[in-house]
Amino acid sequence: MASAQFQVLSALCRIVRNIVSDAVNEFSATIFVSPRALSRTIFDTYTDTLVDQFNKTTLENFRTLNGFISSIIDESRFISALxxxxxxxxxxxxxxxxxxxxxxxxxxxxxxxxxxxxxxxxxxxxxxxxxxxxxxxxxxxxxxxxxxxxxxxxxxxxxGVQVGCVPQNALLQSTLECFYNQSCLDIVITLTGALRTVSALNISNSISRFHPTTTIGYRDRVWNMVRIAYEKVTTFNLFKTALTDVEQGIYSTRVYILFLMVGVYVLTIYSTKVIGSKQVIVQNPSINQFEELNKMYSSILSCPCSRLSMPRSTFMHYEVQFHPFCTSRFIRDELWLQYWTMEFLN
Structure with a gap:
């Protein structure tokens, strides 16, 4: 029955390759539509959602196909050649x-x-x-x-390997742990005289990818410090020619400066409360310019796109990694059909 299970494994790998290849091609050819440029945060969220949806849809398509095949086998009661x-x-x-x-x-x-x-x-x-x-x-x-x-x-x-009524159903309830263990394979090779050209699969742990993040801090620094020497303030007189009394001129100057400072303060407060708008147009900004402007003016920035749509393949690349068994000699070697011979007993 081992030969039949290898055939099922090979068929499953081919089906998965075809399903994933078709899904990737369809994914890359799909048009992305947006009338305006998106911020990096919104764009990353959009792409993450696309990838997650792609993974779920592709897996569900394979499960649907596999369930359909299993249902046909169960309902039709095919007699296995084994x-x-x-x-x-x-x-x-x-x-x-x-x-x-x-x-x-x-x-x-x-x-x-x-x-x-x-x-x-x-x-x-x-x-x-x-x-x-x-x-x-x-x-x-x-x-x-x-x-x-x-x-x-x-x-x-x-x-980990199971046999049963149908090779496909038994295989789906099996594990491939023996194919990762060279000692296990050596015993199988010794007892069967088969699989001499293969070696154990390598267990490869997935590498986590961390996207660098930049923390930007804002510090408000106010440098409104007016240093007026006390002596000059007390003797400062703006009305030397208008008033003969020096002391009265100094007091008048102080009152004038006081009202002037109050007026400047009121105007400053008023100017900070009044919101002025000015439209600045940047023709054909680069990505760096857009991201910098989006950081400073995210709420009012408007950046219409020159094209409303573009294929996803222009900004996304989907790299598929198949199970190592599907790229091993266990299914690539055409001689695997001869690993075990099968004799029918009368």
């Missing part, structure tokens, strides 16, 4: 044949080669019956209406 879900037996002394359902134990103890419970799973009721995969030292004919058992001496239990 005879893992249904098999036929001839009726003695007649030309008739009887079809039997595959039966698998629900719980298995591989170390003791026995069932842990009497519960069984029948392939005529569900296609999700599974059984731990292993390498045995002999083959055994299927006995009608009996659950599959591992009476034969178990040479090696392949960790």
């Amino acid at each position: 005879r893992t879900n249904f098999y036929t037996r001839s009726v003695p002394d007649s030309d008739n044949y009887t079809t039997f359902s595959g039966i698998y134990p629900q719980k298995v103890n591989l170390t003791q080669s026995s069932f842990m419970s009497n519960e069984t799973c029948r392939c005529d009721q569900t296609s999700n019956c599974i059984y731990p995969a292993g390498i045995y030292n002999q083959s055994k004919a299927i006995i009608p209406n009996e659950a599959f058992s591992n009476d034969a001496s178990l040479l090696f239990a392949v960790p």
Whole structure:
């Protein structure tokens, strides 16, 4: 059954590649429409939303297709060529044949080669019956209406790999942990004489990307300090020619300066309360100019675009990373069909 599961893995990789490739092409060709230039924050939020929506939609498309295929297999009750879900037996002394359902134990103890419970799973009721995969030292004919058992001496239990009614359903309930473990692969190679040209997959951890952020602080500094020497203030006289009394002239000067300062203060306060607007047009600003202006005048800045739309591919590039199994020799090597031969027992 290993050969069939490798075929399913190869088919799944091809389907995923096609679905993702079509989705990326459609994503890149989609037109982005905006009548005005967007700030960096709004643009980043928009692109993050697009990528998140793209990932969810692509994954959902694959799940829908896989669910559709699984439903067809379940409802049509196809007989697997491996005879893992249904098999036929001839009726003695007649030309008739009887079809039997595959039966698998629900719980298995591989170390003791026995069932842990009497519960069984029948392939005529569900296609999700599974059984731990292993390498045995002999083959055994299927006995009608009996659950599959591992009476034969178990040479090696392949960790994480399941077999069952249908290769696809069993594969989707399996893990690929053995393919990341060179020791596990060495045992499989030694016992089967196959897979000699492959090596264990490398576990690659995804690298987190941190976008640098710039913190901008604003400091208001007020430098309105008027230094007038006390001596000059007390002797300062603006009315020397108008008034003969020097003391009266000094007092009049002080009153004048006081009212002048009050008037300047009132005018200053009034000018700060009055909002003046002036339209400044910058022809064909660069990206840096736009971002700088947007920081200072985000609430009133208006930057119409010369083009209302553009393809997403002009400002976004979607890089797809497939599972390492889909790029390994496990499915690229055409000789994988010959890894294990399959014999049908009469």
